[in-house]
Amino acid sequence: MTTFNIAGLQLALSANQDNFAVIRQQVLAAKRRFSALDMVLLPELCTFGPAPRFAETLPGATEQKYCDLAVEAGIWLCNGSLFERDGDHIYNTSSVIAPDGKVHCRYRKVYPFLPYEEGVSAGTEFSVFDIPGVGRFGLSICYDMWFPESIRALVWQGAEVILHPTLTNTVDRNIELSMARANACMNQCYLVDINSAATLGVGQSIVAGPGGEVVHQAGAEQEIIVLQLDLAYLRRVREQGWQLLGQPLKSFRDTKVVFPQYQQQRSSYLDQLGPLQKPAGKNWTNESF
Structure with missing residues (x-):
């Protein structure tokens, strides 16, 4: 099968x-x-909003509800993500469930939106x-996309x-739209980025194709986005280039360059940027004006 029918649900939900x-x-x-x-x-x-107090161990009761739903609907189902409790740790974890109700894959968000x-x-x-x-298919969650290596x-x-559930309610959503397209074209993949509508998010979900083209971009309101992904088209793009142009995956494969940033974890320059923490407010006085 070279086509795959996917629906992204940009839902209006409560926190x-x-x-x-x-x-x-x-x-x-x-x-x-x-x-x-x-x-x-x-x-x-999307199930409970961004509240770690709802964290559950996995497998757990809420994930099982999604397993039952996958069977009821007869579909593959990605639950967006849930907060997962594992000992002293809480992870932001996405589950992909097969039509038979079995958890096929789990992914813990590699880049939590720190320091927030x-x-x-x-x-x-x-x-x-x-x-x-x-x-x-690959799994990525929200802020992960800001790191092209991911x-x-x-x-x-x-x-x-790339299945990319997100929760964005801030002014940088427009920047994320450009990132989705850039990641898609640089990696010659489909990137399916689904955000919540108000009040959890600001909507504007986007599906980008392997040339970086916009397959669909949603507005701010609730929307059910149903699309047919063409895997044969994607494979042609990887083989021949989008519109017979660049073939970046082959060039990445064939390069002799050893990227210095991946040979060591610390950078003397980046270390000068200071700790990862919320920006502090200034103590304004009359002398400041």
């Missing part, structure tokens, strides 16, 4: 409460309307998974489609 009933209704409605739907992708932390995503630990592994007869790591392992 600090259980949104699962609303999510379930919208997932089943999407499947009823589009019976050929293969997968649903939800936004980051307080108390959340960083994952240490990048996750890819195969859908038989379709292709290889998307390249997934593509280096063969990922063709």
